[in-house]
Amino acid sequence: MSARVxxxxxxxxxxxxxxxxxxxxxxLAKFGKKVVAIDADVGLRNxxxxxxxxxxxxxxxxxxxxxxxxxxxALVKDKxxxxxxxxxxxxxxxxxxxxxxxxxALCEELKPDFDFIFLDCPAGIEGGFKNAAAGADExxxxxxxxxxxxxxxxxxxxxxxxxxxxxxxxIINRLRPNMVQDxxxxxxxxxxxxxxxxxxxxVPEDESVIRATNNGEPMTMTLDSPAAHAYxxxxxRLLGHDVPLMDLESYAGRGFFSKIKKFFRGKKK
Amino acid sequence: MDFLKKLFGSGNETSGQKAKxxxxxxxxxxxxxxxxxxxxxxxxxxxxxxxxxMDIDEKKIEIDLDRDEKAVALVANIPVLRIKRNSIEMx
Numbered sequence: 001m002s003a004r005v006x007x008x009x010x011x012x013x014x015x016x017x018x019x020x021x022x023x024x025x026x027x028l029a030k031f032g033k034k035v036v037a038i039d040a041d042v043g044l045r046n047x048x049x050x051x052x053x054x055x056x057x058x059x060x061x062x063x064x065x066x067x068x069x070x071x072x073x074a075l076v077k078d079k080x081x082x083x084x085x086x087x088x089x090x091x092x093x094x095x096x097x098x099x100x101x102x103x104x105a106l107c108e109e110l111k112p113d114f115d116f117i118f119l120d121c122p123a124g125i126e127g128g129f130k131n132a133a134a135g136a137d138e139x140x141x142x143x144x145x146x147x148x149x150x151x152x153x154x155x156x157x158x159x160x161x162x163x164x165x166x167x168x169x170x171i172i173n174r175l176r177p178n179m180v181q182d183x184x185x186x187x188x189x190x191x192x193x194x195x196x197x198x199x200x201x202x203v204p205e206d207e208s209v210i211r212a213t214n215n216g217e218p219m220t221m222t223l224d225s226p227a228a229h230a231y232x233x234x235x236x237r238l239l240g241h242d243v244p245l246m247d248l249e250s251y252a253g254r255g256f257f258s259k260i261k262k263f264f265r266g267k268k269k
Numbered sequence: 270m271d272f273l274k275k276l277f278g279s280g281n282e283t284s285g286q287k288a289k290x291x292x293x294x295x296x297x298x299x300x301x302x303x304x305x306x307x308x309x310x311x312x313x314x315x316x317x318x319x320x321x322x323m324d325i326d327e328k329k330i331e332i333d334l335d336r337d338e339k340a341v342a343l344v345a346n347i348p349v350l351r352i353k354r355n356s357i358e359m360x
Contacts, residue, residue, distance in 0.1 A: 054291070054295055055294070092303060092304035215288075
């Protein structure tokens, strides 16, 4: 086995890179794949917390690079889903503690033992991004339907293209279908027109994401929520399955208040 | 009341409460986490002070932070070979 190495990136912070990484990794493990998620955000690690594995971190990937410990000692096995592993970042080091060559070597060491390696990239376009992207072949770019996020995604896509990453696929996160319907939010197609890369999934805004983060349990492990469903679909598409996009409009139209709103909207011009 | 809680799936603890507890523990760990460089400096300075008073086996020194869920302790294991009597009596 030789793993597919995928970097999750966005340029802008706070758009859901880490949440996406955790959920897609957990979903692929649920589909029977062997998956490792590497937290490439040295100094500001959070993938451990999102995955709920923070109490089990002993070593990190910089310890592996510096040969303080073996790879097997640094890998944290998720006991809830077979085949899911976390390779944590160091919290007391800085981004310059590693270089791109070392990241490539780290991924090469993991490749024979896994089906998928995810690199959860830090925000920004500096050293941390370059380190994370170096080891990857493919990329997932996460954006939200807002101008700053799409603009930064555009910048990141350009950099990933010049680094030769392929395919580069887009996740549109935190879309609010009702706002799109009202014309108050960039729609999926507006974003795709601008960025012109392949879309791999649209994740609706969903309160379950906050609860899942509170509980340290990726949604794709247990919960049945719109966002969990969207991430499961993304995982399936990564496996090459042809899964149609979710009908997000059906989420938008439900609920008493939205019906009232629709009624009044009809009366406005 | 309990059956209501069960019905709505909140169990004994809401996810917000759980987040509060997890955050507290994560911060305890983060705030006491120490880089290898800092630990090394600490070790050198401790040795520097100790050798004024005693001969120690520098190769066998173990200094590390010991953590559990609630507290963090600096644990040092420093083999002492001999106390330098004159340094104490100098006072």
